[in-house]
Amino acid sequence: MMNLIQSITSKVPSLPLFATSESRQASGAAEAGTSTGISGTSGTPGKEKAGKQLRMETRDLTVRYGSTVGVKNVSLPIYDNQVLALIGPSGCGKTTYLRALNRMHDLTRGASVTGSVLLDGKNIYDSEVNPVIIRRRIGMVFQKPTPFPTMSIYDNVVAGLKLVGIRKRSVLDVVCERALKQAALFDEVKDRLKSPGSSLSGGQQQRLSIARALAVGPEVLLMDEPTSSLDPQSTSRIEDLIHELKNQVTIVIVTHNMQQAARVSDNTAFFYVGDLIEYGPTSTLFTKPKETRTEEYITGRFG
Amino acid sequence: MTSDSDTSNNGNKEARELLRRPPSAIYRWLGDRIFAVVVVVLGMSIIALAAAMAYVLYDEGSLSLWQFGFWDFIRGTTWDPAVQLVFGALPFLFGTVVTSVAALLISFFPAIAVAIFTAEYAPRWLASIIDNLIQLIAAVPSVVIGIWGIFVLAPWMRDHVYMPIFTWAETSYPALLPILGNPMGYGMATATIVLSLMIVPYTTALTKDAIKSVPVEQREASRALGATKWEVIRMAVLPYARGGILAGAILSLGRAIGETMAVAMLIGNKNTLPFSIFGAGATMPSVIVNEFREAVESLHLSSLMAIGFTLFIIALVVNLAAAYMTRKFSIKGGQVV
Numbered sequence: 012m013m014n015l016i017q018s019i020t021s022k023v024p025s026l027p028l029f030a031t032s033e034s035r036q037a038s039g040a041a042e043a044g045t046s047t048g049i050s051g052t053s054g055t056p057g058k059e060k061a062g063k064q065l066r067m068e069t070r071d072l073t074v075r076y077g078s079t080v081g082v083k084n085v086s087l088p089i090y091d092n093q094v095l096a097l098i099g100p101s102g103c104g105k106t107t108y109l110r111a112l113n114r115m116h117d118l119t120r121g122a123s124v125t126g127s128v129l130l131d132g133k134n135i136y137d138s139e140v141n142p143v144i145i146r147r148r149i150g151m152v153f154q155k156p157t158p159f160p161t162m163s164i165y166d167n168v169v170a171g172l173k174l175v176g177i178r179k180r181s182v183l184d185v186v187c188e189r190a191l192k193q194a195a196l197f198d199e200v201k202d203r204l205k206s207p208g209s210s211l212s213g214g215q216q217q218r219l220s221i222a223r224a225l226a227v228g229p230e231v232l233l234m235d236e237p238t239s240s241l242d243p244q245s246t247s248r249i250e251d252l253i254h255e256l257k258n259q260v261t262i263v264i265v266t267h268n269m270q271q272a273a274r275v276s277d278n279t280a281f282f283y284v285g286d287l288i289e290y291g292p293t294s295t296l297f298t299k300p301k302e303t304r305t306e307e308y309i310t311g312r313f314g
Numbered sequence: 315m316t317s318d319s320d321t322s323n324n325g326n327k328e329a330r331e332l333l334r335r336p337p338s339a340i341y342r343w344l345g346d347r348i349f350a351v352v353v354v355v356l357g358m359s360i361i362a363l364a365a366a367m368a369y370v371l372y373d374e375g376s377l378s379l380w381q382f383g384f385w386d387f388i389r390g391t392t393w394d395p396a397v398q399l400v401f402g403a404l405p406f407l408f409g410t411v412v413t414s415v416a417a418l419l420i421s422f423f424p425a426i427a428v429a430i431f432t433a434e435y436a437p438r439w440l441a442s443i444i445d446n447l448i449q450l451i452a453a454v455p456s457v458v459i460g461i462w463g464i465f466v467l468a469p470w471m472r473d474h475v476y477m478p479i480f481t482w483a484e485t486s487y488p489a490l491l492p493i494l495g496n497p498m499g500y501g502m503a504t505a506t507i508v509l510s511l512m513i514v515p516y517t518t519a520l521t522k523d524a525i526k527s528v529p530v531e532q533r534e535a536s537r538a539l540g541a542t543k544w545e546v547i548r549m550a551v552l553p554y555a556r557g558g559i560l561a562g563a564i565l566s567l568g569r570a571i572g573e574t575m576a577v578a579m580l581i582g583n584k585n586t587l588p589f590s591i592f593g594a595g596a597t598m599p600s601v602i603v604n605e606f607r608e609a610v611e612s613l614h615l616s617s618l619m620a621i622g623f624t625l626f627i628i629a630l631v632v633n634l635a636a637a638y639m640t641r642k643f644s645i646k647g648g649q650v651v
Contacts, residue, residue, distance in 0.1 A: 118537060147540035157535035160645045161553040170549060171539035209645075220535070227539060 066091040066261045067112065067149075067231060071126035074107050074116060081107035084126070085287045087280055089231070094253060094262045096276030096293065098269060100308065103282040105265045109233050112263060113149035114142040130231070147171065150229030154236045156216030158208030158223075165204040167219055171227035186226050193259070194222035195252050214245025221252065225260070232256065234264040238271065250275050269309055273297050281305045368626055375620030378613055387620055393585040395605065401617035403598070403624060405587045410597040410628075412589070413502060413577065414570035417509035418517075422563055425517035432518075433525040434547060445522075452515035460579035463508045464500075468580060471507070472499030476592045495590025498582070502595040505581040509573055513566040520565065524558025525551055557644030564636035568629055574599035598625050 067089035074081040082104035089095050089112075097105035107116075114135060116122040127134040135145045158167050166173075168190050169183045177183065187204070191197035196218040200211070208219055217237060224232060234253075238246040253262060253275045266272050272279050273293060280290040281302075289296060289305045300306040336342075372379075378401055379387055390402015428448070432441040476497030483490040495501065528551045536550040552559070582594025583604055589595035596604075598621050609615040 113538065115534065115537065118534070143540045143542055146538055151534075151538035153531055153535060153538075155531050157531045159532070159535070159550060159553065161556070170536070174539060174541055174545055174549070223535075223539065 064091040068129045073125045075123050077121045082285045093277040094257050096272035096279045097265045098272050099282035104285040105282045109265050113146050147227045149231040150224035151233045152237045156220050158216050160209040163205045164208050167208040168222050168226050190222040190226035193225045194218045214241050231261045371623040375623045377616035378620040395614040406598040406601050409595040413506045416506045417570045418567045421510035421514045425514045429518045429521035433522050448515045456575040460576035463580045468499035468504045495593025497592040500582040501593045503592050505577045508576050509570045513569050516566040517562050520562025521559045524555035528554040557640045561636045561640040568632040578603045
């Protein structure tokens with residue numbers, strides 16, 4: 012069965028994501044973690060430093076909306092199986108930057124992107140690159156949970172697979188279960204996969220959105236303030252989930268919440284009015300920021 | 315500097331005093347009451363108006379409705395105001411239902427396509443041109459469309475569509491001839507085509523509103539899964555907009571049912587069943603507009619009023635159905651309600 016799935020998803024040159032016993036255990040651990048109320052365990056910045064590999068990279072990335080510049084000349088490395096947090100005050104360009112990473116700006120009228128975004132060394136803005144494939148390799152989770160309201164939980168999860176024409180029930184079943192387990196949602200919904208996705212609570216809907224993004228086997232997961240519309244408990248579940256997921260997928264997360272950035276990320280980038288001000292390991296950036304503006308922001312003096 | 319701060323202190327003080335002063339009795343009590351009374355009276359008058367219209371139509375039509383009975387009146391196939399003075403509305407009911415439903419079927423998918431094109435595909439300048447043209451079609455008086463139908467569309471359809479089909483059927487399938495009917499150009503088919511043109515603006519406008527109201531998050535969510543433009547529309551936009559689209563279709567059906575002038579000018583006006591595809595027919599509004607001036611017999615006039623009453627009921631049902639559909643299939647705040 013696993014081979015079958017791998018052969019399907021190998022259309023999308025892909026990898027470790029596809030669940031193996033390891034990740035099953037991992038998600039089991041996540042459930043155990045939340046059920047005992049452990050949450051917001053601190054990140055382990057720098058732990059994987061020895062083996063860290065570049066997964067994505069932006070070089071002089073500039074995004075313009077018409078004549079307004081959203082972000083300018085941002086060069087950042089994004090390491091494999093690590094979490095990169097983007098922080099900064101509202102309007103600083105962190106979401107704009109995030110959306111450039113999977114070509115979501117293609118859809119915005121008047122938006123233009125210059126510079127390059129490399130995924131495994133290849134510029135995703137090259138003319139021969141198909142943005143549809145890119146978005147399957149680089150998934151995205153949004154600020155508000157976005158289940159498709161007319162679809163069941165099951166259909167929501169497998170929506171991305173159906174898009175590529177996978178209709179085989181046995182395959183969809185396996186992927187659905189794997190993705191829901193990865194998103195730590197399976198146990199809560201396994202008995203009602205046919206009920207509408209919109210019948211879930213806000214936090215569950217957001218995990219459903221994560222499961223849907225994971226179902227297509229992305230290598231990188233972009234999260235745009237994924238907990239800003241959730242209550243504290245749902246937020247901590249999602250944060251736990253991020254910890255588990257980074258073993259399987261590279262994560263870039265935009266957050267307004269500096270404690271969250273400190274908890275979940277390995278590296279942090281601080282944006283201010285379209286500029287990348289400072290980037291570094293989360294532990295360093297939050298304890299010994301080099302830039303005064305970074306310090307002022309993280310100590311709450313502005314923003 | 316000192317004088318500046320003095321002025322602003324005085325201003326603040328004055329404002330504070332005014333803000334703390336209790337409002338005058340007239341303002342507080344009378345003004346509120348007057349406004350409430352005006353709003354309630356105007357609001358309720360709409361209900362009164364609708365009820366009064368229904369009552370007048372029923373009252374004027376009651377002579378006929380009592381004589382024939384409501385069910386026999388709408389089931390009766392004979393409409394003879396000259397000799398027997400027997401009135402049955404079935405031919406007009408049939409003509410109305412067939413032309414309206416057919417017009418909706420013809421126009422529904424093109425109208426949705428236009429809405430999708432202007433909302434999702436067309437550049438803004440082109441979309442605004444198309445929108446304005448569509449509004450223009452809706453604004454053209456129906457009698458003008460009727461004139462165009464009489465002098466342009468009907469002869470053209472007769473020469474280029476009806477006649478070729480008719481002659482082909484004559485030689486190949488003579489059995490079809492009674493169904494096709496006399497291809498003179500003025501009849502059910504032409505009326506249906508004109509009706510479908512006339513309701514396109516309504517379906518399009520309402521569909522476009524529904525499409526535009528789909529949250530951008532829904533589109534982006536499907537984009538982020540690797541959906542192409544068409545897949546986004548299929549996966550996120552149309553399911554989300556389905557309530558509005560259905561309501562638009564039903565309200566367009568209501569327009570088609572009530573459309574009078576253009577249909578009366580083009581349908582050929584024949585008061586007896588059976589109707590045929592190309593041949594003449596009649597609808598409920600068309601018979602009213604054609605006969606009310608000659609309705610000297612009180613039973614005849616009363617029968618026309620009874621048709622009006624039936625139309626009123628149908629319009630009511632159609633509107634209720636539209637409201638029900640919108641509620642049943644709409645999605646509010648991400649919830650299927």
